[in-house]
Amino acid sequence: MFQSDGLTPQVLVPGDGGQVSPPTKAAQGRDPVKWLSIGQLRRTALEVVQASVFAKFADKRETMSGCPREFYRLPTTDRAVWVDYVADTGDGFEATFATARGLAGVEDDGTPIPVAGLETELKDRPHQAHLLVMGGDQVYPVASVDEYRERLLKVFGQASRGKVHGRPPVVALPGNHDWYDGLVAFRRVFCESWALNQRARQRSGMVDLPAVRDDMGGWGAFQSRSYFAVQLSPRWWLWGVDSQLEAAIDAEQLSYFAEAATHLDGAGIILCTATPCWMEADTGAVYEADEQTPLFTMLWFLERILGAGWRDRVRLILTGDSHHYAHYAPSEGIGPDLVTCGGGGAFLSGTHHLPDTLKPAWRPWDAGSDNTTYKLKHRYPSKDDSRRQTTRFRFLAAAYRNGVDFPLLAGVVHALIFLAVLLRGPVLITIVAVVIAVLFGAYAASGVKGHRPGWPRKFAMFGLTIGHAALHAGPAFLVAWLGFGWELGGHEPWVYAVTAVGMVVLGTVVFVSYLHLADGFGYHTLEAYSGLRIEDYKCHLRLRVTADQVEVYVIGMDKVTAPLTKVEAFPVKRFPEPRG
Known part of the structure; x- marks a missing residue:
């Protein structure tokens, strides 16, 4: 074992007793990302643009053809196999640490951490799962060596020290935030354990779980690519598909899963994806996905690899990206259970706008194709708890939780309006009006992104633009009017x-009020909640895999310091004889 900067792979054999070094003071106190900070938005936007442009011309996934093509096999056991699933982790220290502590499974004194409501169901579970699955967006706001070290590795290391032994295996799927640095940090952490092992470089096909693993905060990373196929038991497989930045599936990855499919032998599949693409079907009618959408890409991939009967094999789809828990189950027709569980550590996403019904068409390339009606079975937090986060003026917390540059910019906008009114210059008023219209129009467009195109979307953009401008301009005109015809100059400096x-105060309050009002109509929900930086309502999954079914246990924490509690439990059954 050798020391590194915290990201360079450390080759560790399970059971070697290697300890994670204590985290730095920065790791112990790194705050959640200030998503409404102007500086943060500028840096993130730059990284997103760069990553998106380079991804169009140089797909990093294609370079993985030089990495071992491995399909992993967990050790055979007569007992149930336990798999933990977590996503959207490395944001603020306290929330990420609370989640990592729950995954470690034991208190400081070695006693198991109880889960209220699941005492009987979890009694045969080991302290740590046989496999930990990280479902995307391992760090925020943008992946980098520093962010991975401070927001993920050291936090998990502190939570795991003295509790997690033998480097239990972890496998990870990259989300969009992991891709913003071109997947450099993700690959160094999760995908390079084979590089220093000559025998590993020559492996191919079905292999036992590698014994040589890299340290990931006390857990052991072993995969060779950003996507994976793991045989959990003779009758269940776990697949993780890397869709990059909502791109098409690359040819090398298609070839990988086509070969993985030859090993299924009638087994069921738990599929991990980077985004809850089924939420596109929130239209109130049968939804046929457009060709460039993530849902179309997923459906095309599944039929290409598994055939038209893929729904007999894929029984459960897991994802993160949205920072809450939501479970959709088929009520009419055949289809996998659809689960979003992105409560690993990032800010809370609201659940009160989740649709009660989804109707995705499974073959959107064929008009009139069969479809399944889904019903929302459970959400966490509840609809009422989600709304409660912004009621009674709680939404105003976003005004002071995102640094000083955000209020200053809001103040500048109001000052420009105020000056234009005071100077009574038609040219200046016109210029300010045009600038405000462009800015607010562009922001309104971002708020309705993802909604169905057409006149409803255009009306929403128009209404948001006018409403936002009125909220800002109205108070400025009022202040100018109260100034009783002020002229510049002739007043005391104070x-x-x-x-x-x-x-500054007025501009900030007006902006967060706009976000709150827009959220009430189902727009700008992401911005409204990210600005609040709510760390409560964390969640992860525990899967008990047996021969014919997977029992899914949803674990929640109402507060980051609260005990673990049961959110939901449901079974997913394997079809005895898949048709496709």
């Missing part, structure tokens, strides 16, 4: 100082 402070 008058201008008080006015400037008032503009």
Whole structure:
């Protein structure tokens, strides 16, 4: 074993007793990302644009053809196999640590961490799962060596120290935030254990779980690519598909899963994806996905690899990306259970806008293809708890939780409006009006992104633009009117100082109020909740895999310091004889 900067792979054999070094002070106190900070938005936007442009011309997934093509096999056992699933982890320290502690499974004194409501169901579970699955967006806001080290590895290391032994295996799927650095940090952490092992470089096909694993905060990373296929038991497989930044599935990955399918022998599949693409079907009618959408890509991939009867094999689809828990189950027709569980550590996403019904068409390339009606079976937090996060003026917390540059920019906007009114210059007023219209129009467009195109979307953009402008311009005109015809100059300095402070406060309050009002109509929900930086309602999954079914246990924490509790439990059955 050798020391590194915290990201370079450390080759560890299970049982070697290697300890994770204590985290730095920064790791112990790194705060959640300030998503409404102007500086943060600028840096993230730049990374997103760069990653998106380069992804179009150089697909990093295609370079993985030089990595071992391995399909992993967990050790055979007569007992149930336990798999933990978590997604959207490395944000603020406290929330990520609370989740990592739950995954470690034991208290500091070695006693199991209880889960209220599941005492009997979990009694045969080992302290740690036989396999930990990380479902995407391992760090925020943008993947990098530093962010992985401080927001993930050291936090998991502190939670695992003295509790997790033998480097239990972990496999990971990259999300969009992991891709923003071109997948560099993700691959160094999860995909390079084979590189220093000559025998590993020559492996191919079905292999036992590698004994040589890289340290991932006390857990052992072993995969060779950003996608994976793991045989959990003779009758169940786990597949993780890398869709990059909502791109098409690359040829090398298609070839990999085509070969993996030859090993199924009638087994059921638990599929992991990077996004809850089925949420596109929130239309109230049968939804036929457009060709460039993530749902179309997933359906095309499944039929290409498994044939038209893929729904007999794929019995459960897991994803993160949205930072809450939601379970959709088929009520009419055949289809897999659809589960979103992105409560690993990032800010809470609201659940009160989740549709009660989804109707995806399974073959959108064929008009009138068969479809399945899904019903929302459970959500966490509840609809009422989700709404409660922003009621009674709680939404105003976003005004002071995102640094000083956000209020300052809001103050500048109001100052420009105020000056235009005071100077009574038609040219200046026109310029300010055009700038405001462009800015607010562009922001309104981002708020309705993902909604169905057409006149409803255009009306929503128009209404949001006018409403947002009115919220800002109205108070500025009122302040100018209360100034009783002020002219610039001739006033004490403190008058201008008080006015400037008032503009900052007023502009900030108006903006977060706009987000709150827009969320009430189902728009800008992501921005409304990310600005609040709510760390409560964390969740992860525990899967008990037996011969004919998978029992899914959803574990929740209402507060980051609260005990683990049962959120939901449901079985997923394997079809004895898949048709496809």
